[in-house]
Amino acid sequence: MFEDFLDRYAQSNAIRNVNTYYKVLFGIITMIVSLVSTSPVMPLIIFSLVSFVILFKAKIPVKFYLKFVTVPLTFASITFVFMAFWFGTGSYIYTLGVFNLGVTASGFNLGFLVFARMMGGFACLAFLGLTTPLPEIFSVLEDFKFPEELLEISMLMYRYVFVSIDEAIKMHHAQETRLGYSSFKKSYQSMGMLIANIFIRTWIIGEKSYVSMQSRCYDGTFNTMDDHDSIRSIRVRNLVVLALLESILSIGVFLTSSFRIF
């Protein structure tokens, strides 16, 4: 399963043991730089740069990464096309010839900018997701004073996503065994049953977990250990490198701010 691979790479990649704060800082700051850019140039450079780090520093297999990239790429492309056609004003630089549809320069530029920002942002998120196990990201977020309730829910979700996927796979196999997916119509019915059942199972598991948590003195707050990397243990040299890199990217954003294709 896809999620399973993601988790496995996060647990064992070449830069797994680099300070978590360093990775989170790199991911988040780079993403912000990519988002504030007003031209598509820097986001695309960031996309290439971060992808390079993912593939050659973290040593994530190219095949897996390409598959992973197709998902946002599809969405970004659809967004690009729609924006190019419907979001611009001014004269057409290309007309479709039917329904009076066409692409305007402003629409094209806007669409391309959104496309670039999406890919840049995705690469930064993918970097975090593929190099840092989620539990460690949680503990960093906790340190950054992220709301406790949201974190608790995310932690439980992280744990039970895998339990639910297992359940769903088992149910799916059981349905297939009884020919639940033998035709298009039956597939729809079976899928509906599966989804309904997952909800019920989730409820039951939730109640059982609550009982087992109570047995371990649960008092309404989800306590966690606070022993992980410290932001202070990042070496000065690495911090300087990070600061320099982000400054160069920011200067790039400034210099290319008025760049347009049309």
Added chain:
Amino acid sequence: MNIIETKNISYHYPDGSKALQKVNFKVEEGTKVALLGANGAGKSTLFLHFNGILKPTSGTVFVDGEEVKYDKKSLLRIRQKLGIVFQNPDDQLIAPTVKEDVAYGPLNIGLSNEEINDRVKESLKRVGMEGVEKKAPHQLSGGEKKKVAIAGILAMRPKIMVLDEPTSGLDPKGASQIMKLLYELNQGGITIVISTHDVDMVPLYASKVYIMSEGRLIKEGSPQEIFKDVTTVRDANLRLPRIAHLMEILDKKNELTFCKPPYPLTIGEARKRILEKV
């Protein structure tokens, strides 16, 4: 001294069905007790009364000589003394990593970080799971999950450990590892109560056995006393241990009498009796 004692407890579900009826369950300190019963006999329901998760409709529960009260403070105290390991470890393991899960109970008790770290290390060592601290629960096998679930309870340093079907779903080796672990924990002074329907394991393991059927305790005694009463055992949808059953068949159908009832319950015992005859 009875470390767990229930006095006439009954529990009725909101729809009126009776899950427990006048149950008197006693566990002496330092012993290993097995609660035998078919599916739906009420074993898990009874267990949930021990640490105050369920409140009996009538009757009282005593743990470590203290009547179970249902205010927050008393419950916290009881739940530290009496840990329950649930049947399905996936219901119990809730934290994103093994270490955090084992630390979950001690954190709720409010111990210092140093103390918690020590306990996590010690508990994982006792169950033979050192070195998996950073793994996520879904990366472990069934047997490993069970061990981590037990470690999570051990980290609270309970006097009593109650396990619901500890070997269900495990392979033979995993099951015998868990039973061996429970034996060692008992040697270390923890009173252990298990529920099971694995009758072959019971004579090897338990010093006292209860049989539960349809919400009632219908028999108690040593394994020998329990399995002597074949009718009661079979009425409770259970059976004799395989080896005892073999001896019974040989005796009754082939007139190959190695021994008169009570039949031996373990392989070792049967071997001794056969060697005496041959």
